[in-house]
Amino acid sequence: xxxxxxxxxxxxxxxxxxxxxxxxxxxxxxxxxxxxxxxxxxxxxxxxxxxxxxxxxxxxxxxxxxxxxxxxxxxxxxxxxxxxxxxxxxxxxxxxxxxxxxxxxxxxxxxxxxxxxxxxxxxxxxxxxxxxxxxxxxxxxxxxxxxxxxxxxxxxxxxxxxxxxxxxxxxxxxxxxxxxxxxxxxxxxxxxxxxxxxxxxxxxxxxxxxxxxxxxxxxxxxxxxxxxxxxxxxxxxxxxxxxxxxxxxxxxxxxxxxxxxxxxxxxxxxxxxxxxxxxxxxxxxxxxxxxxxxxxxxxxxxxxxxxxxxxxxxxxxxxxxxxxxxxxxxxxxxxxxxxxxxxxxxxxxxxxxxxxxxxxxxxxxxxxxxxxxxxxxxxxxxxxxxxxxxxxxxxxxxxxxxxxxxxxxxxxxxxxxxxxxxxxxxxxxxxxxxxxxxxxxxxxxxxxxxxxxxxxxxxxxxxxxxxxxxxxxxxxxxxxxxxxxxxxxxxxxxxxxxxxxxxxxxxxxxxxxxxxxxxxxxxxxxxxxxxxxxxxxxxxxxxxxxxxxxxxxxxxxxxxxxxxxxxxxxxxxxxxxxxxxxxxxxxxxxxxxxxxxxxxxxxxxxxxxxxxxxxxxxxxxxxxxxxxxxxxxxx
Numbered sequence: 001x002x003x004x005x006x007x008x009x010x011x012x013x014x015x016x017x018x019x020x021x022x023x024x025x026x027x028x029x030x031x032x033x034x035x036x037x038x039x040x041x042x043x044x045x046x047x048x049x050x051x052x053x054x055x056x057x058x059x060x061x062x063x064x065x066x067x068x069x070x071x072x073x074x075x076x077x078x079x080x081x082x083x084x085x086x087x088x089x090x091x092x093x094x095x096x097x098x099x100x101x102x103x104x105x106x107x108x109x110x111x112x113x114x115x116x117x118x119x120x121x122x123x124x125x126x127x128x129x130x131x132x133x134x135x136x137x138x139x140x141x142x143x144x145x146x147x148x149x150x151x152x153x154x155x156x157x158x159x160x161x162x163x164x165x166x167x168x169x170x171x172x173x174x175x176x177x178x179x180x181x182x183x184x185x186x187x188x189x190x191x192x193x194x195x196x197x198x199x200x201x202x203x204x205x206x207x208x209x210x211x212x213x214x215x216x217x218x219x220x221x222x223x224x225x226x227x228x229x230x231x232x233x234x235x236x237x238x239x240x241x242x243x244x245x246x247x248x249x250x251x252x253x254x255x256x257x258x259x260x261x262x263x264x265x266x267x268x269x270x271x272x273x274x275x276x277x278x279x280x281x282x283x284x285x286x287x288x289x290x291x292x293x294x295x296x297x298x299x300x301x302x303x304x305x306x307x308x309x310x311x312x313x314x315x316x317x318x319x320x321x322x323x324x325x326x327x328x329x330x331x332x333x334x335x336x337x338x339x340x341x342x343x344x345x346x347x348x349x350x351x352x353x354x355x356x357x358x359x360x361x362x363x364x365x366x367x368x369x370x371x372x373x374x375x376x377x378x379x380x381x382x383x384x385x386x387x388x389x390x391x392x393x394x395x396x397x398x399x400x401x402x403x404x405x406x407x408x409x410x411x412x413x414x415x416x417x418x419x420x421x422x423x424x425x426x427x428x429x430x431x432x433x434x435x436x437x438x439x440x441x442x443x444x445x446x447x448x449x450x451x452x453x454x455x456x457x458x459x460x461x462x463x464x465x466x467x468x469x470x471x472x473x474x475x476x477x478x479x480x481x482x483x484x485x486x487x488x489x490x491x492x493x494x495x496x497x498x499x500x501x502x503x504x505x506x507x508x509x510x511x512x513x514x515x516x517x518x519x520x521x522x523x524x525x526x527x528x529x530x531x532x533x534x535x536x537x538x539x540x541x542x543x544x545x546x547x548x549x550x551x552x553x554x555x556x557x558x559x560x561x562x563x564x565x566x567x568x569x570x571x572x573x574x575x576x577x578x579x580x581x582x583x584x585x586x587x588x589x590x591x592x593x594x595x596x597x598x599x600x601x602x603x604x605x606x607x608x609x610x611x612x613x614x615x616x617x618x619x620x621x622x623x624x625x626x627x628x629x630x631x632x633x634x635x
Contacts, residue, residue, distance in 0.1 A: 027051030027072040028097040029183040039068035047188040054499045062086035071097045093154040100147030103278045140246045159235040167229030167488045186370040196221035205464035211374045214488035220371045253475035256524040265538035275511035276302045280312045287320035287392035292336030295398030298540045304344040319346045322388045324380045328560040351387040355568035368500040372620040376559040382497045389501040400509040403481040404518045405533040406526040418473030434530020456610035462587045562607040
């Protein structure tokens, strides 16, 4: 039996060519009547309909005793009926609804066949059923992939719910007076009249003050919780049992190791190559989100190599890429995108978001995200997914590499502080010199922003405990970023943006084998002499152009947020801040907010993300709490 955090035999499949498999991305929802009564099928139908964008290719329902399960289907590999859900076991005692991909299903199927299990489809859904029969709850440690599922065990009369290690796929739940309800998105749970009727002030306050969300089990809707990444839970007629963690990761805090850079780079390159390869398994078109940064450029180049080596049908003769560009040169990465396009010959597609279109899209964007979001970069990603919808049904993205490889420049402060506190003085001085040499402008700006942001937190009437993302040594910071303070929110945004256009988004950097190897590396393989992502940069030497591999700035799918908020969005923001609704909120001093915004417009104060967060919170409150439930829609 595999122990938590250790890859099983099912993970040993480097470059193992696997046949196409039946996989379905979707939305899931369900009800467990704790009072023993029959489920409300009308409620379940409404919940399912609110998830229709996640699964426009079909739906399925299973009702038995106190349990009802609903599934919305987005067919990615096969449109046949073999993969339909809810899916049952051979004896009809297990019923499963599943959202995700189990990438090592081929190896698991063979292992289970050797143990006597018979399969009737090529589906990873069926693999989960047989894995549960064989290993029970421990089956979770056998999977490499992304998932959120609910499995009804008729014999035990229990509902087993689980979410993948990093929270790539969502799972929300709530307890009403008589039921346990769950769904892929919060909006489906709002179909019940007792659910999410008011904001969770503490969680909203943390977002407004510190820009953090998805950092705990609580959401911004009172009483609606999320199953945390790497957690599972059991529900029986006795009630909802406490969620338990089934996997964890330890970030190595050693500064350096005797392993040479070439050895580390070679292993990292092999793992990334294979992770990318298995993430291409599909019978529908697969594309790549290309920002022009190191992470997405590496994926694009690796996929192009795989086209020459293995000719995956899902990619075709030419890979399709999707990018954001801006006429505002400070935010435009066209130069780097052009280099990758020229090197690979990909079929490149680009979009330029505009503030005018943003205001047309904002109602649907807020609705799709379920909760307010921290910056307008979310809109750039939304536009990329809308562009991709015209060409593909699956995209690969570079999410997760920054949290694993210490890619954000702010991590350098944590690294230097940890080095000095642990008396690694010479290494600390080397890192200070490197940071000053390469990033002095960033750190000057960061210091200025600390004071600006502190002042804007004073505009709030709602208090929230401090959230210092960069507190502690670098290994502690990276663990927190990976599990709570940053990556879960980014995955939230990506899931909602992609599923808003019925697209499946895959993240190869979060392959569990890649993650566990990177976590085991010494910190000096992540930051060295002020340069981030050392091991990754070494691993992709010769794969992408040097101008991109050696980039020291960090952008991603950004927008000219400050410019937009000062210019084109100005009339919309002023109207919103001047409204009676805004002034009636208990969360901020409305007069002080508008005075502060005018100060920014007049050039007397710098911009900071708190401005957008307040605006977005107001839009969210209007969408989900000021309107009747029937008015909340995707249109």
